[in-house]
Amino acid sequence: MPKFVIERNVPGAGRLSPEELQGVSQKSCGVLQKLGPQIQWVESFVTDDKIDCVYIAPSAELVREHARQGGFPTDRISEVRTGHRPDDRRALTAIAAWRGSRS
Numbered sequence: 025m026p027k028f029v030i031e032r033n034v035p036g037a038g039r040l041s042p043e044e045l046q047g048v049s050q051k052s053c054g055v056l057q058k059l060g061p062q063i064q065w066v067e068s069f070v071t072d073d074k075i076d077c078v079y080i081a082p083s084a085e086l087v088r089e090h091a092r093q094g095g096f097p098t099d100r101i102s103e104v105r106t107g108h109r110p111d112d113r114r115a116l117t118a119i120a121a122w123r124g125s126r127s
Contacts, residue, residue, distance in 0.1 A: 027066070027107075028087050030077045031100040038072040045070065048096075055094040063090060078104075 034040075040048075049068075056063060063086050066078040081087050084101045091098040 025062075025080050025082060027104040028079050028081060028084060029102045029104060030079060030087060030091070030098055031102075032075045032077065032091075032097045033073065033099045034075050034097060035073050037070050037075050040070070051094055052090070052096070055090050058093070059086065059090060062086065 052065060056065060063079060063081040066080060068075055068077040079087055079090070081090075084103065087101050088098060090096075
C-alpha cells in the first residue's frame with residue numbers, strides 16, 4: 025500500500041498546546057474511522073509553522089478526502105518512493121553510489 029507525506033502549513037503550529045494537538049489528533053482519528061481501514065495515520069511531525077504527516081492509503085485522493093472532511097490544510101501530498109533507516113547500510117550505500125554517478 026502506498027505511503028504519503030502530507031505537508032500542512034499551519035502558522036504557529038509549534039506553539040499549539042498539548043491539549044490543542046490532542047484535539048486535532050482526535051478529529052483526524054474520527055475522520056479516519058469514517059473512511060475505513062484502507063487509510064492509516066502513521067505519524068506526524070510538528071515544527072514552528074508546519075505539521076508534516078505520514079499516511080498509508082491506496083491513493084492521494086483518499087488522503088485529500090481525509091483532509092477535506094477534517095478541515096485540515098493540505099499544501100502538498102507526496103508519495104514516498106523509497107525509504108531507509110540510519111542502520112540500513114545497503115540503502116545508504118546505494119544512495120551514495122547514485123549521488124556519485126550524478127557528479
